[in-house]
Amino acid sequence: MDHNINLGALRDHLIAIALNAGAMITQASSSATASLPADGTNNPSTKKNSADLVTETDKAVEDFISRDLKTTYPNCHFMGEETYVPGQKLGPEPTFIVDPIDGTTNFVHGWPYVSVSLGFAVGREPVVGVVYNPFSGRLYHGVKGRGSFVRIVRGDRVAEAAEVAGEAEEDRRLPLRQPAPPLTGLDECVVAIEYGSDRSGENWRTKVDTWAALGASKDEGGAMVHSARALGSAALNLCGVAEGTLDAYWEGGCWAWDVCAGWVVLKEAGGVIVDGNPGRWEIPVDHRKYLAVRGAEGSKGQRELVEEFWGFVKGRMEYEH
Structure with a gap:
């Protein structure tokens, strides 16, 4: 397979x-605040439990994305x-890794923290x-080695690639604050967390x-972070860390x-992504923690903050791949 793909x-x-x-x-x-159509076609169904939702829109959007990518890049894999x-494993082949609606629960409830997440990996990277x-x-x-950016799209856009090619004039390089301020400790951080759909064990x-x-509080042996946020989209959480509006x-x-696309945005903004369990600095994209x-x-302060955070992890998370 030819891996010489123009990433730009x-x-x-x-x-x-x-x-x-x-x-x-x-x-x-x-x-934007009431995501269930009157005809009921987007009523959610569940997957493994009542907190793991899927709608017909999730399926339709993924079908649209996969058909386009398989036509345009027929030699690439799709996940x-x-x-x-x-049991499907991510291999070394060039692979599109896609979440059509990251934040389905938000979408169902009308909370507008929802994203399309489109990642591309080569050699599992x-x-x-x-x-x-x-x-x-x-x-x-x-794009790896070229930085990451954010732009504001005004109104609904149905676009051809030629309309949005390259790094547009309205793009703003990440992180938003340049130079990015030092990390001085968890007690000055806003941290994103998520419930997930596993609620026992x-x-x-x-x-x-x-x-x-x-x-x-520190008197109670805690980190006393500025605050925590559970916003409901892994991809947007990673982008929030990339832009510096979230610290971790x-x-x-x-x-x-959930993480492939945001991983690139974060790392190109100077961020790091490590094991959610203490001790491992290099992890694969499908690590799940x-x-x-x-x-x-x-x-x-980046390495010090990681190590400080690891010191507050109470137990170990283990997930099947």
Whole structure:
């Protein structure tokens, strides 16, 4: 297989797909604050439990994305949330890793923190990422070695690749604050966390106990973070860390399609992504346990913050791949 793919052109094509997919999502929503159409066609069904939702829009958007990519890049593999087969492994081949709606629960409830997440990996390494929230208009993109950026898309866009090619004039390089301020400790951080759909067992206890330790006062032995946020989209959380509006994001239970695109955006903004369990600095994209920390000028305080965070993880998370 020819791996000599023009990543800039591929990024441009993914941006066009994301804009079209975003238009599908907003059109399926009765409004940005009430996402169930009157005809009931988008009523959610469940997968493994009542907190793991899927809608017909998830399926339709993934079908649109996969048909486009398989036509345009027929020699590349495809991994999508809604067509994933249990046991399917990410191989070294060039692979699109896609979540058609990251934040389905938000979409169902009308909370406009929803994204199209389009990643591309080669040799199991994320190299291109596009994340688009069609409700806020924030579109993030990055290519390995070329930086990451955010632009604001005004209104619904149905776009051809030529309209959005390259790094547009309205793109703003990430992180938003230049130079990025140093990381001085968890007690000055806003940290993203997520419930996930697993609500029992050791993984759940590890999450709950760790959240308590992060939030507790230092007199009680805690980190006393500025605050925690549970916003409901792994891809957008990673982009928030990339832009510096979040300082860190800790999660277990995600899949490769949740993080691949945001991984590129984060790392190209100077951020790091390491094991959600203490001790491992290099992890694969399908690791399922993640700690992301924003960039800082000269990486000042970054390693120290990771190690401080690991010190507050109460237990270990383990997930099947």
